[in-house]
Amino acid sequence: MSRLRVVFMGTPEFSVPTLETLIRETDVVAVYTQPDRPVGRGLKLQPSPIKALATSHGIPVFTPERVSTPDEVARIRALAPDFSVVVAYGQILKSEVIGIPKYGTINIHSSLLPRWRGAAPIQWSILSGDRETGITTMMIVPKLDAGDILLQETTPISDEDTAESVHDRLSAMGARLILPTLEGLRAGTVSPRPQDESRVTYAKKLVKEMEQLDWKGSVRQLDLQVRGLYPWPGSRIETTDGVRIKIKKGKIASVSVGGEAGTLQEHFGRLVLRCGEGAYEILELQEEGKKSISAGEYLNGMKGRGVSLPMTLKGSST
Numbered sequence: 001m002s003r004l005r006v007v008f009m010g011t012p013e014f015s016v017p018t019l020e021t022l023i024r025e026t027d028v029v030a031v032y033t034q035p036d037r038p039v040g041r042g043l044k045l046q047p048s049p050i051k052a053l054a055t056s057h058g059i060p061v062f063t064p065e066r067v068s069t070p071d072e073v074a075r076i077r078a079l080a081p082d083f084s085v086v087v088a089y090g091q092i093l094k095s096e097v098i099g100i101p102k103y104g105t106i107n108i109h110s111s112l113l114p115r116w117r118g119a120a121p122i123q124w125s126i127l128s129g130d131r132e133t134g135i136t137t138m139m140i141v142p143k144l145d146a147g148d149i150l151l152q153e154t155t156p157i158s159d160e161d162t163a164e165s166v167h168d169r170l171s172a173m174g175a176r177l178i179l180p181t182l183e184g185l186r187a188g189t190v191s192p193r194p195q196d197e198s199r200v201t202y203a204k205k206l207v208k209e210m211e212q213l214d215w216k217g218s219v220r221q222l223d224l225q226v227r228g229l230y231p232w233p234g235s236r237i238e239t240t241d242g243v244r245i246k247i248k249k250g251k252i253a254s255v256s257v258g259g260e261a262g263t264l265q266e267h268f269g270r271l272v273l274r275c276g277e278g279a280y281e282i283l284e285l286q287e288e289g290k291k292s293i294s295a296g297e298y299l300n301g302m303k304g305r306g307v308s309l310p311m312t313l314k315g316s317s318t
Helices: 013-025 049-056 070-079 121-127 163-187 219-228 295-304
Strands: 005-010 027-032 037-039 044-046 083-087 104-109 132-139 149-156 236-238 244-252 263-267 270-274 279-287
Touching: 005 013, 005 049, 005 070, 013 027, 013 049, 013 083, 013 163, 027 049, 027 070, 083 163, 104 163, 121 132, 121 163, 121 219, 132 163, 149 163, 219 244, 219 279, 270 295, 279 295
Parallel strands: 005 027, 005 083, 083 104
Antiparallel strands: 037 044, 104 132, 132 149, 236 244, 244 279, 263 270, 270 279
């Protein structure tokens, strides 16, 4: 059987394993990705991870601001692809582009659709306390993440998982699922099935303001927030003295801790945040403008400066 001709559309690191698989197993005739963007303090233009990979393999790369222009539609049509594969491309495709490939335009989505359509499915699966998530390959339609489901693979979400660890796991899973999806569609052994619209949920875009931790509620919800928003936008507390602290890593305290809600305490050599319900042990943190350190290093540093705990957080009634 002839090798499949594929147009690939993707941009971030999440897309890289899938493109690597397609380069090995199919003929990737073109790659579409977002234009180079300024990065870092010097705002130097940097190519996307997908552009860097495609260029290293000599694959033609196109970076239009809009892929649905008549010129781009004509270019893709001239490539005569069997499939277009889209993984976190960053543009909404119009019908003119979706309908070009012989067998269809396929998307890899990082949730178990119809749960968590939208911009941040990985983060919202953790924030909502889901016990599992997964990858869905689907047919693309103009409506957001509403196309027919092709294949799905699940993975549990553990109490140690962060958005970063789940992201990396799903990225690898998507790469494993793409070839069975394409080959199954060509052979007629994979049949698209409609999504159950009654079970749709939406994962809204993350914003910087979400980093402010809500310690007034349950420690379970605070733990989900820390893990679900790592590494971006992160999770932050602020003391009544105006010190901003990012919590990088922690866990629900395994022992009962007294004291008032909204206080940062030392409890038998451990750094603990007292919540409205329960307590949270901080394992790694970062004061604004400083490097990330362990809780033990932080406590030792405070003792060296003659600063004692407990410390009251902004918004506390104490």
